[in-house]
Amino acid sequence: MNKFNYDGSPQSVVAMIDPSGNEDHFLRPCFDHPTLSDLLDAKGVSWKYYSPAAGDLWVGPDAISHIRFGADWAKVSIPNTNIFNDIATGTLPGVSWVIPTGPSSDHALGTDGTGPSWVASIVNAIGNSQYWNSTAIFITWDDWGGWYDHVKPTQYNSYELSFRVPMIVISPFVKAAYVSHVQHEFGSILHFTEEQFGLASLGYTDARADDLADCFNFNRAALPFQTIPAPMRGADFLRRPQSSAPVDTDF
Known part of the structure; x- marks a missing residue:
């Protein structure tokens, strides 16, 4: 597998797209800027x-210097199946990012069909645990479903927004069977998290984006969890060898 970010070589670069759509500039994905994890640390919220x-392309913290080379790197939990143990032992942090392997990612031309089972196994583990009544799960993708969108994206600058991607919100406090027609962004998940934990704002897209409030009703009793049927369970992923297949290398 190719290594990226701070674990990669100087030749591990990504293409940058200019306002005209040209990919003629490359850089190493190595940065150092504030992230949501910094806000969580400042408030004493575990993550x-x-x-x-x-070293995988999808390991976001590997691209942030003060995380990769600081104490917070211990909060990057490898492999991703460690989440099942943390749920079972009551040590799940306040905020979790859960990243799939390439074969379980639903990525076009790179999936083996286990993605829905992977998601269901995590949701079922949380839903049947002590965490259900205090959890919101956001499931989203980094690519759109059909490589096309009939709705023109809102443009704030030369780079954003783009085609819509799906998002599923799971919680005992969601509006059941509700389809949102509000414009949300990836920054909306940040905004929601900041509000729920009383965090400061990063002042980026989180400040502009909405807080997903239309998806929830916190003024009623928690809905009971209903187990999601799926061909594979968490135990199957624990037994499955971790894939070293490259992911999302279509840049």
């Missing part, structure tokens, strides 16, 4: 980033 493998 973990459950990842398939160190």
